[in-house]
Amino acid sequence: MTIPSxxxxxxxxxxxxxxxxxxxxxxxLRSGTLSVDGGSIHALVGENGAGKSTLVKIVAGLYQxxxxxxxxxxxxxxxxxxxxxxxxxxxxxxxxxxxFPDLSVTENIFMGRQPTGRFGRIDRKAMRHxxxxxxxxxxxxxxxxxxxxxxxxxxxxVIEIAKAxxxxxxxxxxxxxxxxxxxxxxxxxxxxxxxxxxxGRALIFISHRFDEVFALCDTVTVMRDGAYIAxxxxxxxxxxxxxxxxVGREVxxxxxxxxxxxxxxxxxxxxxxxxxxFHDISFTVRSGEIVGLxxxxxxxxxxxxxxxxxxxxxxxxxxxxxxxxxxxxxPTDAMRAGLALVPEDRRKQGLVIESGVGGNITLSIRRQxxxxxxxxxxxxxxxxxxxxxxxxxKTHALDTVAATLSGGNQQKxxxxxxxxxxxxxxxxxxxxxxIDVGTKSEVHRxxxxxxxxxxxxxxxxxxLPEVLGMADRVxxxxxxxxxxxxxxxxxxxxxVMYAATHASELSS
Numbered sequence: 001m002t003i004p005s006x007x008x009x010x011x012x013x014x015x016x017x018x019x020x021x022x023x024x025x026x027x028x029l030r031s032g033t034l035s036v037d038g039g040s041i042h043a044l045v046g047e048n049g050a051g052k053s054t055l056v057k058i059v060a061g062l063y064q065x066x067x068x069x070x071x072x073x074x075x076x077x078x079x080x081x082x083x084x085x086x087x088x089x090x091x092x093x094x095x096x097x098x099x100f101p102d103l104s105v106t107e108n109i110f111m112g113r114q115p116t117g118r119f120g121r122i123d124r125k126a127m128r129h130x131x132x133x134x135x136x137x138x139x140x141x142x143x144x145x146x147x148x149x150x151x152x153x154x155x156x157x158v159i160e161i162a163k164a165x166x167x168x169x170x171x172x173x174x175x176x177x178x179x180x181x182x183x184x185x186x187x188x189x190x191x192x193x194x195x196x197x198x199x200g201r202a203l204i205f206i207s208h209r210f211d212e213v214f215a216l217c218d219t220v221t222v223m224r225d226g227a228y229i230a231x232x233x234x235x236x237x238x239x240x241x242x243x244x245x246x247v248g249r250e251v252x253x254x255x256x257x258x259x260x261x262x263x264x265x266x267x268x269x270x271x272x273x274x275x276x277x278f279h280d281i282s283f284t285v286r287s288g289e290i291v292g293l294x295x296x297x298x299x300x301x302x303x304x305x306x307x308x309x310x311x312x313x314x315x316x317x318x319x320x321x322x323x324x325x326x327x328x329x330x331p332t333d334a335m336r337a338g339l340a341l342v343p344e345d346r347r348k349q350g351l352v353i354e355s356g357v358g359g360n361i362t363l364s365i366r367r368q369x370x371x372x373x374x375x376x377x378x379x380x381x382x383x384x385x386x387x388x389x390x391x392x393x394k395t396h397a398l399d400t401v402a403a404t405l406s407g408g409n410q411q412k413x414x415x416x417x418x419x420x421x422x423x424x425x426x427x428x429x430x431x432x433x434x435i436d437v438g439t440k441s442e443v444h445r446x447x448x449x450x451x452x453x454x455x456x457x458x459x460x461x462x463x464l465p466e467v468l469g470m471a472d473r474v475x476x477x478x479x480x481x482x483x484x485x486x487x488x489x490x491x492x493x494x495x496v497m498y499a500a501t502h503a504s505e506l507s508s
Contacts, residue, residue, distance in 0.1 A: 011074030013038045013202035019068035028054040033228035041203040043213045046223035047436035061085035091164030095176040097156040101149035134162040154185035173204040182297040247438045255469025263287030266456040267425045272317035278480040285456040292471030293460045299477040309341040310334045338424030350414035358384035358398030361416045387416035408439030425456040
C-alpha cells in the first residue's frame with residue numbers, strides 16, 4: 001500500500017528504533033534508528049562497518065532483529081523472509097542486480113508471478129503490455145523482449161525498479177546504486193527516484209558520494225559503529241558536519257597530498273592502439289608523481305591500464321619501463337619489470353574472495369618467499385602480517401575469509417598484495433570506489449607516501465575531487481583517446497569535464 005505524502009497524521013513508512021543485532025560475540029548493531037516518511041528520499045550514510053547493511057537486511061527480511069522497535073506503516077512487524085518483506089511492499093535495489101541472463105526483460109520483471117489466461121497458459125501479451133506501461137511511466141526506453149544478458153548495470157537497475165513498481169512497493173532501498181553508472185545514467189536514475197517520491201513512495205538512498213546525497217535527498221541519517229548518530233534535513237546540514245558525525249573526528253585532509261620531488265621517467269607508453277577500444281595513447285609516469293587518468297565511464301581508461309599491464313591485447317604501440325620494452329600480453333613480464341595493477345573490480349579481479357587475508361596478500365610473492373621450492377605457513381604468515389599491519393587491515397586473523405571484510409579492508413588487502421611485490425609503478429583503478437570517507441583518507445595518504453618514496457602512480461578515478469586532490473598531472477580520456485593533459489596548478493572541475501565531453505586537442 002502506497003501512502004501519499006502530505007497526509008496529516010500519517011505514520012512514517014518505516015520506523016526503526018534502537019534495533020540490536022549480534023552474530024555470536026560480534027555486535028553488528030548496537031542501536032539502529034531510522035524513520036522514513038512516505039513521499040521522501042532519505043539518505044543513510046556511515047563508514048563501512050557502521051551498521052547500514054545490517055539494518056537494511058533486517059528491513060529486507062534477510063536478518064531478524066534481536067531487540068528494538070520495527071514498524072512498517074505504523075504496524076509492528078518482524079519479517080522472517082525476503083518473500084514476506086517483498087509482499088509487504090519493500091524492494092531493495094542493489095549496486096549490481098542479479099537478473100536471469102537468458103530470460104527476457106519482461107520475464108525477469110514477472111518471474112514467479114506470470115499472469116495466466118484461458119486454460120492456465122501464461123498471458124505473454126498482457127505481460128508485455130504491462131512492461132511497456134511501466135517503462136513509459138518511468139520515462140525509459142528498453143526493449144521488453146530483449147534478453148537481460150548484456151544489459152548495462154543502469155538498465156538492470158531500472159528493470160528492478162520496474163519490478164518494484166509493478167508490485168506496488170511503498171519502500172525502495174537503493175544500496176550504492178550509482179557506483180558503476182555514468183553521469184547521464186545517474187541523472188536518469190535520479191529522475192526516476194524523484195518521480196517515485198512524488199507518487200508518495202518512501203526511498204532510502206545509501207551512498208558514499210556526498211554530492212549525490214545533497215543533490216537527491218531530503219533528509220540524511222548518519223550511523224557510526226553500529227549506532228544511530230543524527231538525522232538532519234539536507235537543507236540544514238553540510239558535508240563537513242556529516243563527515244564529522246560519520247568518523248567522530250574532523251577530517252580536514254581528505255586529500256593529504258604531500259609535495260614530492262619528481263624524478264625521471266619510469267613508465268612510458270607510446271601510440272598504444274586497440275581498434276574499437278582506444279587509439280594512439282601516449283603518456284609518461286615519472287618517479288615520485290601521481291598521474292590522474294580521468295574521463296567518463298566507457299572512455300577506455302581501464303582498458304588502457306589492463307593493456308599496459310599485459311592483461312588485454314593491443315594492436316600497436318609500445319610499453320617500456322625505465323627504457324626496457326615490456327612484451328605485450330605478458331603480465332608476468334610486467335610484474336618482473338616493476339609494474340603492479342590494482343584492478344577496478346577488487347572482488348572479481350583483485351581477490352581470491354573465498355581465501356584468507358594472508359593467502360591473498362602473499363599471492364603474488366609466493367615464489368620469492370619459497371625456500372628450495374617449499375613455502376612454510378610461518379614464512380607466509382610473517383610476510384602477510386607485515387603488510388596487513390602496514391596498511392592497517394582490520395581483521396581478527398590472517399585466515400579470515402576476504403569475502404567477509406568491508407569494502408575498504410578488501411581494497412587494503414589488494415593493495416597489500418601488490419605493494420608486497422615492491423613495484424616501481426603502481427597502476428590503481430578506482431582506488432576508493434565504494435569505501436567510506438575515513439578509509440578514503442587512509443588510502444590517499446598511503447598513495448601520497450608511496451609517491452614520496454619515489455614510486456610512480458597512475459591513478460584512474462571517476463571521482464573528480466579525488467583526481468584534482470591527488471594528481472600532479474591529469475590526463476583526460478574521451479572515446480578511447482587522450483584529449484587533454486592538465487597540470488595540477490591548472491586543473492579544475494570545469495576544464496577536466498570539458499575535455500572529457502568534448503573532442504579537444506591535447507594540451508600541455
